[in-house]
Amino acid sequence: MSLKYAVLAALLEGEASGYELSKVFDVSLANFWPATPQQLYRELERLAGDGLIEARTVPQERRPTKRLFSLTEAGREQLGDFAAEPTRRPTAVRDEFLIKMQAMDGVDPAAVRALVEERRAWALGKLARYERVRERLLDGRTEQEHLREADRVGPYLTLAAGIAFERENARWCEHVLTVLDGRRTPAGPAGQPLG
Amino acid sequence: MSLKYAVLAALLEGEASGYELSKVFDVSLANFWPATPQQLYRELERLAGDGLIEARTVPQERRPTKRLFSLTEAGREQLGDFAAEPTRRPTAVRDEFLIKMQAMDGVDPAAVRALVEERRAWALGKLARYERVRERLLDGRTEQEHLREADRVGPYLTLAAGIAFERENARWCEHVLTVLDGRRTPAGPAGQPLG
DNA sequence: AGAAGCTACTGAACTATTTGAATAGGTGTG
DNA sequence: CACACCTATTCAAATAGTTCAGTAGCTTCT
Known part of the structure; x- marks a missing residue:
């Protein structure tokens, strides 16, 4: 359930494609919410469907076309609401x-x-x-x-x-x-x- | 996959019932491998089926009968093998x-x-x-x-x-x-x- | 006496996460 | 030019984990 907000939070840095996000998650967000590329693509699809992010297709010259996602006003708002709520789940470490x-x-x-x-x-x-x-x-x-x-x-x-x-x-x-x-x-x- | 070994490691402390284990996991093991009671009961069933632990039924006077599980030689050996292997998965924190x-x-x-x-x-x-x-x-x-x-x-x-x-x-x-x-x-x- | 909560466990349904592979063109190395 | 690896994404299957509920008797508090 929190992957949703992890993705929204990541998009606060600016628009990104699924692939770029998977890199970001690898280095920084993975520190507290790891996610595989597959998870991210699915979540982005869902968030776009819910109108919390919007996609624009960017064709590239020497690379496959990518879809860049950015926060919508609704997404920003839901993230803000989430971030102000008391935390439900305590930290889970799996080691x-x-x-x-x-x-x-x-x-x-x-x-x-x-x-x-x-x-x-x-x-x-x-x-x-x-x-x-x-x-x-x-x-x-x-x-x-x-x-x-x-x-x-x-x-x-x-x-x-x-x-x-x-x-x-x-x-x-x-x-x-x-x-x-x-x-x-x-x-x-x-x-x-x-x- | 590692819940298996977390349970075996917990049983190094001595025999325990599913219920007792769920308490142990709550306070100490949960620090690095959280598990709900349901997960534990399922895992104990599986481990007993694989002969890595054995169960004995203990009727109690003023409490429901419980099943105490303890490590078998095979279980102890598999745990030892696991613990000597290089670690596959890095720490995953979900916060x-x-x-x-x-x-x-x-x-x-x-x-x-x-x-x-x-x-x-x-x-x-x-x-x-x-x-x-x-x-x-x-x-x-x-x-x-x-x-x-x-x-x-x-x-x-x-x-x-x-x-x-x-x-x-x-x-x-x-x-x-x-x-x-x-x-x-x-x-x-x-x-x-x-x- | 009634309600809540503990011990002890089971079951089913659901959601999340992991794993492996496939597609498809591009870049870099020897 | 073969080979491996990078960008960019999608699909399918398997495994893991969560949530909710239920059984059943006992203890503790009000």
Whole structure:
């Protein structure tokens, strides 16, 4: 049900085709509402049918024709209503990796370590990408300037949430690696390393 | 597909009924793999059919009869295999609230503030519950002792991830409230407050 | 005494999401 | 020139997840 509003919110940035949206979702919105291209195309169809967005067909020279969608007044209004309502659903995190961590005690420590290191690398990669988006958003201003004066601060603040999340993720991975180190030689009464 | 392993991992704590699991999922596992009771009952049926868990019926005096499920050797093995494999799916966060934040710039600031304050309260509440679970897990030991010596550290570490996540959440909310304060009187050239 | 709420589970219908593939022309690499 | 990958979209099928309701006896509050 919320994909609808995620799409409307994405179109606040300006008109976009399904394909372009699927790229946007991949980098920024996916942070809090992931969607596959198929979902987006279907949702765009539905929203256009409901008159919340409108489409215009744009033929291109060396590319397939695309359909650009933009918010209608009705769409903008419904999005505004939604955004002012109290939130129904709490955050839902689905994380296969944390299931593995929950069950890690029956597993070869080297395999666990590999998993955690992979996750850490992935978090740091995402962080680097977010930072680049952030530079683009700030466009030379400082954070303070931007947050005080910009027309829209929503996108910056959600990005900041993503950054904090991935930073925390990486930190957690480092903590786990330390813990794994501390358990390599199970501590005897004197805590003497074995070899 | 991962609900399967989430259930198996939950049963590492010992045998449980569907109903009990639905409570466990509500407080701890829901942190990284939410599931409704209906999903759990269906999944338990499937897992029992596949021989990964086994059921025993326990009649009770003043309550309906319940079926307690526990891991079989086959189940334990499949869970171990899964937990050692590289992770296929990256973390998926679905957060209606952040969609609202993305779109917040067209909305009455008082309504936004109310939303953020609600979210902050909710994060702090969850944090308090997590801290209680943490005390119970540590059972008088310090974190260091527990992490070095306990048989299982997985549950503690995933809990720590949940704690870090909610802490970050609350911090982010506070940041947003500060930003909203800074924008109440849009800064003119001289930055003179208007009220 | 009546209402609400908990334990414990089941069923059916519905909506959402994922996966795989197909179409069709264009660009870039070796 | 073969091959892989990009733009841009659509279709079909399968799997996953949500919602609503119902059964049935018990406890707790008013």
